[in-house]
Amino acid sequence: MAESQRLFAVLAAFDMPERLVEAVRTIRGQGFRKIDAFTPFPVKGLEEALDFRDRRVPAAMLIGGLIGAAGGFLMQVGTNLDYPLRIGGRPLVAVPAFMMITFELLVLGAVLACLAAMFIADRLPRLHHPIFDTDGFDLSADDRFYLAILADEQFDRDEAGKALAALDPQAIIDVLERARS
Numbered sequence: 001m002a003e004s005q006r007l008f009a010v011l012a013a014f015d016m017p018e019r020l021v022e023a024v025r026t027i028r029g030q031g032f033r034k035i036d037a038f039t040p041f042p043v044k045g046l047e048e049a050l051d052f053r054d055r056r057v058p059a060a061m062l063i064g065g066l067i068g069a070a071g072g073f074l075m076q077v078g079t080n081l082d083y084p085l086r087i088g089g090r091p092l093v094a095v096p097a098f099m100m101i102t103f104e105l106l107v108l109g110a111v112l113a114c115l116a117a118m119f120i121a122d123r124l125p126r127l128h129h130p131i132f133d134t135d136g137f138d139l140s141a142d143d144r145f146y147l148a149i150l151a152d153e154q155f156d157r158d159e160a161g162k163a164l165a166a167l168d169p170q171a172i173i174d175v176l177e178r179a180r181s
């Protein structure tokens with residue numbers, strides 16, 4: 001099986017988080033839309049600069065929580081109607097008595113839905129990413145901030161390289177992706 005390599009992204013390394021956020025704003029202003037950033041810790045303002053609007057995880061949590069709460073409540077109602085115990089004049093469907101289990105299953109449903117949505121949205125488990133092969137990328141765990149312009153059908157390597165060079169990064173790196181043929 002022969003291995004060939006194709007360009008996955010052009011990566012620029014920065015030393016300060018503020019420079020990364022400014023670089024993202026500049027690159028987006030120049031019309032690049034397929035960009036990503038890699039940082040060792042959360043950077044304030046980066047989400048807005050990247051124009052990140054993916055709200056699938058909170059929506060999944062809401063739906064999971066509602067399903068969990070409804071399931072917990074209906075489970076208790078069904079159990080009390082199937083096996084009625086008339087004790088002390090309490091009604092069979094005693095809503096205040098059902099709230100503890102309903103709340104616990106609401107939390108459980110929201111957490112499980114959150115985990116599932118995060119795994120799906122992040123395409124996990126992903127054991128390898130082309131950027132992991134980049135020289136020096138392991139420093140992103142310490143003190144480097146990376147901006148990647150991802151390659152697509154309309155990608156021009158020279159234009160992306162010039163745009164990144166104008167930002168005065170510490171390094172500009174071509175990220176190659178191994179494609180099996």
